[in-house]
Amino acid sequence: DVKVTQSSRYLVKRTGEKVFLECVQDMDHENMFWYRQDPGLGLRLIYFSYDVKMKEKGDIPEGYSVSREKKERFSLILESASTNQTSMYLCASSPPRENYGYTFGSGTRLTVV
Amino acid sequence: GDSVTQMEGPVTLSEEACLTINCTYTATGYPSLFWYVQYPGEGLQLLLKATKADDKGSNKGFEATYRKETTSFHLEKGSVQVSDSAVYFCALSVNYGQNFVFGPGTRLSVLP
Numbered sequence: 001d002v003k004v005t006q007s008s009r010y011l012v013k014r015t016g017e018k019v020f021l022e023c024v025q026d027m028d029h030e031n032m033f034w035y036r037q038d039p040g041l042g043l044r045l046i047y048f049s050y051d052v053k054m055k056e057k058g059d060i061p062e063g064y065s066v067s068r069e070k071k072e073r074f075s076l077i078l079e080s081a082s083t084n085q086t087s088m089y090l091c092a093s094s095p096p097r098e099n100y101g102y103t104f105g106s107g108t109r110l111t112v113v
Numbered sequence: 114g115d116s117v118t119q120m121e122g123p124v125t126l127s128e129e130a131c132l133t134i135n136c137t138y139t140a141t142g143y144p145s146l147f148w149y150v151q152y153p154g155e156g157l158q159l160l161l162k163a164t165k166a167d168d169k170g171s172n173k174g175f176e177a178t179y180r181k182e183t184t185s186f187h188l189e190k191g192s193v194q195v196s197d198s199a200v201y202f203c204a205l206s207v208n209y210g211q212n213f214v215f216g217p218g219t220r221l222s223v224l225p
Binding site for chain 2: 004006033042043090092094099100101102103104105106107109
């Protein structure tokens, strides 16, 4: 069964820590995405990547960075975690075809204390 | 730009009631249309999709028809169950999957 795997379902980190959220897909998809989901704000795109070693800013990139060294792995990095980054983080992937849609991971619920 | 509008809810129904969640879109190209479902504490799962006008997507008793003339993709189910309680997202995709736009989501609660 093809899937997108996020390394942690729940994380608790302290303010100021550097946080790594990992996402791996086994579908050989070119496109990968990181979203955060907050009540009342829906899904907001943080960063995306259309190929290895490339990245593009989404709508809310501030305070985040990403890494895509291999096609199957897309990491989201919180350089210095803050309490306003407490959220549900969703990773998704897709092939370069508009009729395919995204495959999502199960999400990581991050709490910054 | 491209956008998706859907009723935000929450929608509360009794078991076996009929469901309609409205979704309309604006797009510069010819989009593919999707409904995703998110159960509590989970990521989003693809529920159904349609890729051209008049196509009907269906899955698990849910249906939606791609209406180009009204730029709509309303989600329907004839008889909802408690297990259908979730958040439903309408979405569109253009530009070879590189531009994916989600609606705000509609929370559905089904009471026994």
